[in-house]
Amino acid sequence: MNLRADLRLRAALLAALLLLGVAGAQYAYSKLMLGGQETQAIVLGGAEYAAQGTLSGVVQVSRQDPYVVVQGLGHELILPIDQDAERAATTFNTVQLDNTRLNARTATLVNGELYLPLDTLARGLGADYKTGAFSLPAAALTNVSSRAGKDTDRIVLDFSRDPQYAVNVVGNTLTLILKGVNANPQTYATRGAFVPSFTVTSASGNARLGLTLGSGAGYRLFKVVRPGSVRLVLDIGPGLPRNVAALTDAPRAPLIVLDPAPKGGGSLDIPLEVARATGELLSKSGWQVKLTRSAAGRLPIAEREKLARQSQVFVTLSLGRFPGANRQGITLYQPVGEQNAQVINAYRDAANVSPLISAAVGDGGETKRLSELLLGELGARGLKAGAQPVPRLYLAGQAPHAAFELELGWPQNAGDLANLITPQRTGKVADALALSVATFLKARAANLSGSGQ
Amino acid sequence: MRRLITPFNLVGLLLLVASLFVREWVSRPPTSPTPPPLQLELVQPLPVTLYFSNDKVDGFVKENRTVSVEGKSPGKLAQAALVAWARGPLNGKGLRDVPQGSAVPDVWVRGVHFYVNLPTSYTQFNYGVSGERMVICSLTRTLLEQSGKDVLFLVGSQSSPTLLGHMDLTRPYTKADCAD
Numbered sequence: 001m002n003l004r005a006d007l008r009l010r011a012a013l014l015a016a017l018l019l020l021g022v023a024g025a026q027y028a029y030s031k032l033m034l035g036g037q038e039t040q041a042i043v044l045g046g047a048e049y050a051a052q053g054t055l056s057g058v059v060q061v062s063r064q065d066p067y068v069v070v071q072g073l074g075h076e077l078i079l080p081i082d083q084d085a086e087r088a089a090t091t092f093n094t095v096q097l098d099n100t101r102l103n104a105r106t107a108t109l110v111n112g113e114l115y116l117p118l119d120t121l122a123r124g125l126g127a128d129y130k131t132g133a134f135s136l137p138a139a140a141l142t143n144v145s146s147r148a149g150k151d152t153d154r155i156v157l158d159f160s161r162d163p164q165y166a167v168n169v170v171g172n173t174l175t176l177i178l179k180g181v182n183a184n185p186q187t188y189a190t191r192g193a194f195v196p197s198f199t200v201t202s203a204s205g206n207a208r209l210g211l212t213l214g215s216g217a218g219y220r221l222f223k224v225v226r227p228g229s230v231r232l233v234l235d236i237g238p239g240l241p242r243n244v245a246a247l248t249d250a251p252r253a254p255l256i257v258l259d260p261a262p263k264g265g266g267s268l269d270i271p272l273e274v275a276r277a278t279g280e281l282l283s284k285s286g287w288q289v290k291l292t293r294s295a296a297g298r299l300p301i302a303e304r305e306k307l308a309r310q311s312q313v314f315v316t317l318s319l320g321r322f323p324g325a326n327r328q329g330i331t332l333y334q335p336v337g338e339q340n341a342q343v344i345n346a347y348r349d350a351a352n353v354s355p356l357i358s359a360a361v362g363d364g365g366e367t368k369r370l371s372e373l374l375l376g377e378l379g380a381r382g383l384k385a386g387a388q389p390v391p392r393l394y395l396a397g398q399a400p401h402a403a404f405e406l407e408l409g410w411p412q413n414a415g416d417l418a419n420l421i422t423p424q425r426t427g428k429v430a431d432a433l434a435l436s437v438a439t440f441l442k443a444r445a446a447n448l449s450g451s452g453q
Numbered sequence: 454m455r456r457l458i459t460p461f462n463l464v465g466l467l468l469l470v471a472s473l474f475v476r477e478w479v480s481r482p483p484t485s486p487t488p489p490p491l492q493l494e495l496v497q498p499l500p501v502t503l504y505f506s507n508d509k510v511d512g513f514v515k516e517n518r519t520v521s522v523e524g525k526s527p528g529k530l531a532q533a534a535l536v537a538w539a540r541g542p543l544n545g546k547g548l549r550d551v552p553q554g555s556a557v558p559d560v561w562v563r564g565v566h567f568y569v570n571l572p573t574s575y576t577q578f579n580y581g582v583s584g585e586r587m588v589i590c591s592l593t594r595t596l597l598e599q600s601g602k603d604v605l606f607l608v609g610s611q612s613s614p615t616l617l618g619h620m621d622l623t624r625p626y627t628k629a630d631c632a633d
Contacts, residue, residue, distance in 0.1 A: 261581070261618060261619075262579060262618075301614060301615065301618065304618075305614075316582075316618075316619070318581045318582060318619070319581055320510070320581040320582075320583055320584070321579055321580050321581050321584055322506065322510045322548065322580055322581070322583065322584040322587065323548065323549065323552055324508065324548045324549070325506075325508060325509065325510045325548065325584075326508040326509065327508070327509045327510055327511075327583075331583070333582050333583075337630075340621045340623055340624065388511065388583075390582065390586060391630050392620055392621040392624075392626070392630055393582070393619065393620065393621065394614060394615040394618065394619060394620055394621040394622075394623075395618070395619075397621055405582050405619065407581050407582060407583070
C-alpha cells in the first residue's frame with residue numbers, strides 16, 4: 001500500500017516538474033510592425049521580444065556575452081543576457097541606456113537565439129512603442145546654426161535622432177547627404193569668411209546640404225551624440241587639410257596627354273610641331289600637359305600606356321602613310337566598341353552608381369563631344385576634317401576619358417604636303433585643338449562639380 | 454665411381470644450353486628498320502580570297518586567286534594565302550598592304566584559331582592608323598574568309614601590344630573587328 005502511494009507521489013511530482021518546464025519555456029508568437037514593415041515577435045512573460053535578426057535593419061546589435069550592446073539612432077544600450085527567459089521578462093534587471101542605469105526587462109535566449117525586449121529598446125532609443133507596433137521617430141533637422149572662426153567656419157546641424165549621412169566632394173562642391181531626414185529647404189547665410197552661405201534642399205526623402213569649398217579649404221565632419229538629440233558638426237576652412245579623394249580632385253587638375261607619332265621620312269616633324277604648339281597654348285592657360293615624345297625620342301609603349309590611363313584627354317597626332325594611297329586631308333579616328341582596358345568597360349556604364357565613377361571613367365560620349373568640338377574649331381579655321389570610327393585603337397583604348405587619334409594629313413599627297421609644312425597650318429590645327437580641349441575640360445569640370453572652376 | 458648421367462646433371466646441362474642460346478639471341482645485332490615509302494602530297498590548285506586596301510586606305514578590295522597548295526591542310530592553305538597576300542594584288546584594283554619584297558608572315562592553325570607571326574621588319578613601316586589597321590585587317594579577313602573564328606597576331610614570335618603603336622594586338626581579331 002505504502003509502495004503504491006509512494007509511486008503515485010513520484011509520478012505526480014514528475015508530472016508537475018514536466019509541466020513547470022513546459023510552462024517555463026512557453027511563449028507565443030505575435031505580429032509586430034517594425035518601422036513600417038510587418039514582422040514577427042514573441043511574447044514572454046507578457047512582454048514582446050524581437051529577435052536579433054529582426055532588429056538588425058533598425059539598430060546594430062552586437063552580442064558580447066554576457067551582455068548585448070545595441071547601437072543606433074544616436075544611442076547605446078547595454079543589456080545583460082539572462083538565460084532564464086522568465087526572469088529576463090521581469091523588470092528587476094538592471095540595464096544601461098546611454099549613461100543611465102535602471103531596472104527594466106532585459107535580453108534573453110530562446111532556443112539559442114537572442115531576443116530583446118521591445119519596451120526597453122523603445123525607452124532607450126526614443127522610439128514609439130505600443131504592443132504590436134514599434135516605430136522610429138522621424139529623423140528631422142531640428143536646428144541649424146553656424147559660427148565664424150579664424151581658420152575655419154563651423155556649421156552645426158541638430159537632429160531629432162541619429163541620421164545616416166554621407167559626404168561627397170566633387171571639384172569644389174561639398175554635398176552632405178542626410179538619408180531619410182526631413183528638412184525645410186532653405187538657403188542659410190553665415191558670418192564666416194570661408195562659407196558665406198550654404199543651402200539645404202530636400203528630395204526623394206533625403207536632405208542635402210550643399211556648399212562651395214573655397215580655394216585650398218578642407219573640411220572635417222564629426223557627430224556629437226547626446227541623450228535626446230544628435231548633432232553633426234561640419235568645420236570648413238583653409239585651416240583644415242583638403243583630404244578629399246584624389247579622384248574627385250581630378251577634374252580640377254586634368255592631365256592632357258599629346259602623343260605625337262614618329263615623324264617618318266622628311267625633314268619636318270609635323271606631329272611633334274603640332275603637339276608642341278598645342279601644349280604651349282594649353283600650358284600658358286594653366287592646363288597640365290604632357291607630351292610622349294621630344295626631339296630626343298619617344299617614350300616606351302608602357303610609359304605611354306601609363307600616361308593614357310592617367311589622362312583626362314589623350315590625343316595621338318600622326319600622319320597618314322600607305323604605299324600608293326590617294327588620300328588627303330585631316331581625319332579624326334574615334335575609338336568605338338569595347339575598350340582594351342577591361343576596367344573601363346566595367347565602369348563605363350556605371351556612372352549613376354557614384355559620382356566618383358564618372359570621375360574615374362567617363363562615359364563613351366566624352367570622346368564624341370570633344371571630337372565634335374574639334375571638328376567645329378577646325379572648320380571655323382577653314383580646315384575640313386572627317387571623322388572615322390575605328391575599333392581596337394590601342395592607346396586610346398587605355399584612356400578612361402576622351403581619347404582619339406588625329407591624322408594631320410598625307411605627306412605623300414602633294415597638295416597636303418604643301419599645306420602641312422606651312423607654320424600657318426600648324427598654328428591653325430594647334431589653336432583648334434587647344435581651344436576645343438580647354439572648352440571640353442571646362443564644361444566637364446562644371447558638370448562634375450555642379451559649378452564652374 | 455660416381456655416375457655421370459644423373460637427372461640433376463641433365464637438368465643442369467639443359468639450363469646451360471638454354472642460357473647460351475638466350476645469350477646468343479640477345480647479342481644479335483638489331484635488324485635495320487626499313488624506311489617508310491616516301492609519299493609526296495599532291496600539289497593542287499585551290500581558290501583563295503585575298504583582301505587588299507583600296508586607294509583611300511579606308512576599305513577593302515577583294516581578289517580571288519588560285520594558289521598551289523601541297524595537300525589540303527588548313528595550315529598550308531593559310532600559309533599559301535599569305536604568300537599570295539604579301540605579293541600584292543594582280544588585277545590592279547587594290548593596293549598592296551606591305552611594300553614589295555616584304556617578308557611573308559608565318560601562320561599556324563589550331564582548331565578555329567589562327568596565329569600569325571608578323572616579321573619584325575613590319576614594325577618599320579611607319580604607317581598611320583589607317584595603314585596599320587589595313588595590314589591587320591586585310592590579313593584577318595583573308596584568313597577568316599573560308600573558316601576560322603579569330604586571328605591572334607604576334608610580332609617577331611612574341612606577343613606584342615601593338616605593331617606600329619596604333620592598333621591593339623592584345624586580343625585576337627575577328628571579322629567584326631575588321632568590318633568595312
